[in-house]
Amino acid sequence: MPMRSERMPAASGKAEWLSFLVLTLIILPALAVLFVGGYGFVVWMSQIINGPPVVDF
Amino acid sequence: MSAKKTLVLFWDTLRSPPATISLGVLAFGGFVTGIIFWGGFNTALEVTNTEKFCISCHEMSDNVYQELQETVHWENRTGVRATCPDCHVPHEWTNKIARKMQASKEVWGKVFGTINTREKFLARREELARHEWARLEANNSLECRNCHDYDSMDWDAMSDEAVFYMQPAAELNTGCIDCHKGIAHHLPEPSGDSPVIAQLEGKAARSLSSGEDYYAYKPVTLFTGADRALPAGNLSLGARVKVLETSGDTVKLSLDAWRKNKGYGRVLYDQFGMNTRVAVLEKDAAGDAALVEAGAAETDDNTGLDWSPVKVTLWADAEGFVADAGLLWDVASESYAASCSGCHAQPDPDHFSTNAWPALFSGMVGFTNMDASEQELVLTYLQNHSSDHSSTH
Numbered sequence: 001m002p003m004r005s006e007r008m009p010a011a012s013g014k015a016e017w018l019s020f021l022v023l024t025l026i027i028l029p030a031l032a033v034l035f036v037g038g039y040g041f042v043v044w045m046s047q048i049i050n051g052p053p054v055v056d057f
Numbered sequence: 058m059s060a061k062k063t064l065v066l067f068w069d070t071l072r073s074p075p076a077t078i079s080l081g082v083l084a085f086g087g088f089v090t091g092i093i094f095w096g097g098f099n100t101a102l103e104v105t106n107t108e109k110f111c112i113s114c115h116e117m118s119d120n121v122y123q124e125l126q127e128t129v130h131w132e133n134r135t136g137v138r139a140t141c142p143d144c145h146v147p148h149e150w151t152n153k154i155a156r157k158m159q160a161s162k163e164v165w166g167k168v169f170g171t172i173n174t175r176e177k178f179l180a181r182r183e184e185l186a187r188h189e190w191a192r193l194e195a196n197n198s199l200e201c202r203n204c205h206d207y208d209s210m211d212w213d214a215m216s217d218e219a220v221f222y223m224q225p226a227a228e229l230n231t232g233c234i235d236c237h238k239g240i241a242h243h244l245p246e247p248s249g250d251s252p253v254i255a256q257l258e259g260k261a262a263r264s265l266s267s268g269e270d271y272y273a274y275k276p277v278t279l280f281t282g283a284d285r286a287l288p289a290g291n292l293s294l295g296a297r298v299k300v301l302e303t304s305g306d307t308v309k310l311s312l313d314a315w316r317k318n319k320g321y322g323r324v325l326y327d328q329f330g331m332n333t334r335v336a337v338l339e340k341d342a343a344g345d346a347a348l349v350e351a352g353a354a355e356t357d358d359n360t361g362l363d364w365s366p367v368k369v370t371l372w373a374d375a376e377g378f379v380a381d382a383g384l385l386w387d388v389a390s391e392s393y394a395a396s397c398s399g400c401h402a403q404p405d406p407d408h409f410s411t412n413a414w415p416a417l418f419s420g421m422v423g424f425t426n427m428d429a430s431e432q433e434l435v436l437t438y439l440q441n442h443s444s445d446h447s448s449t450h
Binding site: 012013015016017019020022023024025028029032033036037039040041043044047 | 066067070071075076077078083086087090094098151152154155156157158159
């Protein structure tokens with residue numbers, strides 16, 4: 001990877017912390033909510049097509 | 058720094074190994090935020106699953122919440138309180154998440170004020186209630202049965218009426234909502250628009266051709282002349298007519314039927330001796346020989362009544378007919394199966410005669426939530442597929 005490290009100077013400590021915090025506190029939680037929501041949405045749509053869940057006692 | 062540059066720097070930083078933050082700090086940071094996130098997520102899920110949250114919208118608290126307070130699920134001798142989510146939100150995780158996403162419809166409704174006044178709520182209530190009934194019917198009243206269970210019911214402690222209906226229901230494992238509608242809120246006022254008729258609306262014949270037979274799928278008003286000024290009566294659901302002429306949205310039609318030679322002969326029936334109603338005429342129209350042409354009378358030996366064949370020629374709006382009776386019977390048999398199979402297997406239509414069905418049906422229909430049009434359609438279906446028809450057709 002010599003090419004890349006030449007193009008890109010080693011990240012400064014400040015940029016690294018900022019990126020870390022943005023990733024763990026904002027982006028990943030947002031993605032997680034999006035995925036769970038998307039999953040819920042897919043289930044909802046499948047329930048519209050296949051009907052709601054049925055449970056036999 | 059431009060937004061693009063920031064993004065590039067951000068992306069490059071993420072792609073390269075950390076230079077200043079230690080691996081331990083990164084792992085610890087990820088671990089802790091993970092825990093906080095999961096806790097927060099579940100807390101949010103829990104908070105939105107409380108009654109307090111539900112009634113934070115006045116749409117929910119002004120109407121259904123007030124009504125709940127009059128019921129046994131609000132206050133009872135055992136002190137168990139059923140809250141909104143107990144009955145309305147699935148408990149299983151996947152279905153709960155799906156219901157939460159479904160609530161985006163409610164947020165939409167809140168923003169656009171679909172039920173933000175009492176009047177709007179009452180107007181929409183039947184539809185909302187039908188959603189809930191459909192859900193509870195499909196899952197066999199799962200939410201009710203998180204608290205109630207047939208196996209734990211003490212039949213000796215129940216009223217005779219409850220035992221009479223619920224013991225067979227327990228054997229068939231019938232869902233509670235089939236019989237216990239409106240236990241938590243007021244029932245919707247019956248509205249004029251029948252969902253069953255609405256289902257048929259899309260299948261109505263677009264244009265009628267002369268010489269063809271058609272079937273009424275909704276109550277059709279008959280008139281004495283092409284100007285449609287003087288009403289002559291009503292066609293019943295399922296009545297078969299022959300179209301003679303069409304002009305614009307008016308049709309001239311003829312109806313071959315029978316009437317009892319008793320009284321004014323206002324009620325017309327499908328066949329000799331069969332109480333399947335096809336039309337009810339106004340007194341004047343029924344007595345007008347120009348409109349109603351009667352043939353030679355025959356005597357029904359079972360009842361001793363004289364019946365005459367009649368040929369009726371009248372006018373009507375071209376709307377309200379389907380070309381194929383099968384369309385009506387499909388909808389009717391579905392509705393019959395859905396409404397009449399809750400307590401016992403629905404009897405085969407040809408298990409009873411055409412003349413026996415009306416009494417049997419009216420004795421049972423009170424247990425169902427069929428609207429008036431639906432009742433008429435289903436009864437007509439049963440009569441047209443009774444034991445009198447199964448051998449001949």
